[in-house]
Structures are given as structure tokens and as C-alpha cells.
Amino acid sequence: MPLSRSSTALQPAPAAPVRRGPAQHLPAARPTDEHSRYQTDLPQPGAATRRVRDQLTGPSRHGRVIHVGDDAVYVQIRDRCIGLLSSNAVHVPCGIRTIAGATAARVSVGDPAATGHGRLQVAGLVVVVARLVELDIPWSIEDAERAHADLLADGPVRTTELPAEALVGLTAGDPDSVGSLLGRGSGLTPLGDDVLSGWLVTARCVGHPGLESVAGRIGQLARRTTTLSAELLRCACDGEAPPPLRIVLAALAAGDRAALARAIDGLRAVGHTSGTGLLLGCRLAVAGVATGAEVAG
Incomplete structure (x- = not known):
């Protein structure tokens, strides 16, 4: 569909006499504005x-x-x-x-x-x-303690780019942790945002009681981060996730530890830091429910 352009009606010019001669190759017409190249x-x-x-x-x-x-x-x-x-x-x-x-x-x-x-x-x-395509999460993680144990079996997920106290707060669903994570860290999408995205999607699956308060705070502070990252956080707030994270959550819901190990390897391979951040956020959300971490007001 061409972009709309204004036009002015023109009266046709009188037809010129036909003169036959050798064929000529005319130069291609050039666009008259920056969007007209879309039209053909x-x-x-x-x-x-x-x-x-x-x-x-x-x-x-x-x-x-x-x-x-x-x-x-x-x-x-x-x-x-x-x-x-x-x-x-x-x-x-x-x-x-x-x-x-x-x-x-x-x-x-x-x-x-x-x-x-x-x-x-x-x-x-x-x-x-x-x-x-469907990128929402149709599964629920019914046994948070088992899922927590399965994730721990894969080994630790560490980062030195994000404040430890904010990660502890996010585990409990403390909305005040958002300000210390949003827009923070390296990567095309900042690492802190990837952690928040992984937490949001997983919190919905596992029934974390802090989901609404954390999602609300992210909405309030979204302008602190990049346009792309804010869009992905908006998707995560609504429960949409990239396929590698969906595969991890499906394995957790099924209690399939072998499938989970393969899925985690696939998630870790995403981007420079994105996969690690998503996985860390996932683990924090599950840990918050499994351990009964107190939700801060």
C-alpha cells in the first residue's frame, strides 16, 4: 500500500506529433520524496x-x-x-x-x-x-519447589553487573528493585532489562504474588531504558517471550530435567547477555515462590 501523497489535477497537454526513430533507453524515474520508494x-x-x-x-x-x-x-x-x-x-x-x-x-x-x-x-x-505465531506462555508451573530444584541442578547463574540487593528484592517481588535494574548493564537490551523480562514471564507461570506490583513499576519507569527494551518489557508484562525461554518454561512445567538442560543451553546462547539475563530472571521468579520469599510492600 503506497503512503498517501497529495496530488493536484492537471489538464492534459495536446498530443505531440509522432516521430519515429531509434529506440532510446530512458533513465529510471527518481523518487520525489523519501517515502515514495515504497510505492512500487x-x-x-x-x-x-x-x-x-x-x-x-x-x-x-x-x-x-x-x-x-x-x-x-x-x-x-x-x-x-x-x-x-x-x-x-x-x-x-x-x-x-x-x-x-x-x-x-x-x-x-x-x-x-x-x-x-x-x-x-x-x-x-x-x-x-x-x-x-503464538509467543505467550500457555503452561503453568504447579510445583515451584520441584522447578526450583531443577533449575539449581543446572548450576549457578552469576553476574557482577547488577546490584545483588536488587536481585534479592526482585526475588521477593519488591517493586523498588526495578529502579536499580531497569536500563542497567551491557547488551543491545540492557542486562537488567533482560532479567526483568525473564522474571515477568516466569512470575506469571508460577503465580508469583509480586507480579502486578513489579509490572506496574516497570510501566512507570519504562522511559529510563531504550525504545527496544521498553517494547520487550511491555511484551513480557503481557506474558510473551522469545522461543528459547518458552522452551525452558515448558520443560519446567513438565518436570523434564533432561529437556530442561537442553533448553537452558539454548537460552544461554541467545545474544551477548540476553539469554543469561532471561535465565536469571526466570530463576529468581521461581525461587521467590518456592522459598516463600516475603513480598515487600
């Missing part, structure tokens, strides 16, 4: 959640590219973020995964992007959501 592109199909599909509906909204990687391009449209992912990328909940993917887009940070009328348009590539 054929849509590429992609897979995404209902949340992302719904973000593409409505009138045209313009934004810009905020990150470019080998397998992912992220665009900011107003205060929201959408990823254009290659088939090699982990399918984060805010992304559209395509066969063409990020490498085909050949974009730079700052390039124009747009959503609207069911499409994402970025750097000459037009993408539509042709297939819906």
Missing part, C-alpha cells in the same frame, strides 16, 4: 504475533530505523518498536520474521520507516504479516 515494492510475507499485526493497522505512521544488525533491523514508530528479523534471528515478541529478513533490507540507522494499512515499510522492503 511487492509485499513480502512474514510471521508475527497478533500484537505486532495489530500495530501495523490503521493510517500511515512514520518513524526511523534505530538499530541495524546482521539478522535484525529495529524501527521506532512514535514510542513503539518493531523488529524486521531474518530467519536466523531469535523471534522476539516485537518482531516480524521473514525469509528476506534484515540483510535484504540494506538499511542504515536513521533511514525512514513506516507502518499502516497492514504493512511495515523500511528501506525499500514492504512486509505484511501473513502468518500468526
Whole structure:
């Protein structure tokens, strides 16, 4: 769907006499504005959640590219973020995964992007959501003590980038811990945010009593972190998670320790610090329920 452009009605000029001669190759027409290059592109199909599909509906909204990687391009449209992912990328909940993917887009940070009328348009590539995927968590962890023991059997998860007292507070569901973790640490998504995301999704599965208060505080402080990280935290608050974390939670719910060990290896391999952060957040949420950690007011 082309972006809307204003036009003025013109009167046709008188037809010129036809003069025959050798054929000439005319130069290709150049775009007249930064968005007109989208008008002739054929849509590429992609897979995404209902949340992302719904973000593409409505009138045209313009934004810009905020990150470019080998397998992912992220665009900011107003205060929201959408990823254009290659088939090699982990399918984060805010992304559209395509066969063409990020490498085909050949974009730079700052390039124009747009959503609207069911499409994402970025750097000459037009993408539509042709297939819906489920990235929410349909399982419940009924036996928190067993799940806690299974996670401990995998060995410790350590980090020196985050304050220990904040991690202890998050285990108990203390909303005051959020301020010490949000936006803190290394990685494309800060490590502290990855811990919070893993905690949020797992807390929902295990029935952590501090879930609502922690999620509420994250909503209040979300502007402290990056646009991408805030979007992923928004997804986590609603129970959406990338597939590697979903596989860990499925193994925990099933009580399958062998499957859990394989799933944890897969989760640890995600990103530079993201997998480790998600796993740590998962462990803290389970530990809070299993050990009966007191929820701070």
C-alpha cells in the first residue's frame, strides 16, 4: 500500500506529433520524496504475533530505523518498536520474521520507516504479516519447589553487573528493585532489562504474588531504558517471550530435567547477555515462590 501523497489535477497537454526513430533507453524515474520508494515494492510475507499485526493497522505512521544488525533491523514508530528479523534471528515478541529478513533490507540507522494499512515499510522492503505465531506462555508451573530444584541442578547463574540487593528484592517481588535494574548493564537490551523480562514471564507461570506490583513499576519507569527494551518489557508484562525461554518454561512445567538442560543451553546462547539475563530472571521468579520469599510492600 503506497503512503498517501497529495496530488493536484492537471489538464492534459495536446498530443505531440509522432516521430519515429531509434529506440532510446530512458533513465529510471527518481523518487520525489523519501517515502515514495515504497510505492512500487511487492509485499513480502512474514510471521508475527497478533500484537505486532495489530500495530501495523490503521493510517500511515512514520518513524526511523534505530538499530541495524546482521539478522535484525529495529524501527521506532512514535514510542513503539518493531523488529524486521531474518530467519536466523531469535523471534522476539516485537518482531516480524521473514525469509528476506534484515540483510535484504540494506538499511542504515536513521533511514525512514513506516507502518499502516497492514504493512511495515523500511528501506525499500514492504512486509505484511501473513502468518500468526503464538509467543505467550500457555503452561503453568504447579510445583515451584520441584522447578526450583531443577533449575539449581543446572548450576549457578552469576553476574557482577547488577546490584545483588536488587536481585534479592526482585526475588521477593519488591517493586523498588526495578529502579536499580531497569536500563542497567551491557547488551543491545540492557542486562537488567533482560532479567526483568525473564522474571515477568516466569512470575506469571508460577503465580508469583509480586507480579502486578513489579509490572506496574516497570510501566512507570519504562522511559529510563531504550525504545527496544521498553517494547520487550511491555511484551513480557503481557506474558510473551522469545522461543528459547518458552522452551525452558515448558520443560519446567513438565518436570523434564533432561529437556530442561537442553533448553537452558539454548537460552544461554541467545545474544551477548540476553539469554543469561532471561535465565536469571526466570530463576529468581521461581525461587521467590518456592522459598516463600516475603513480598515487600
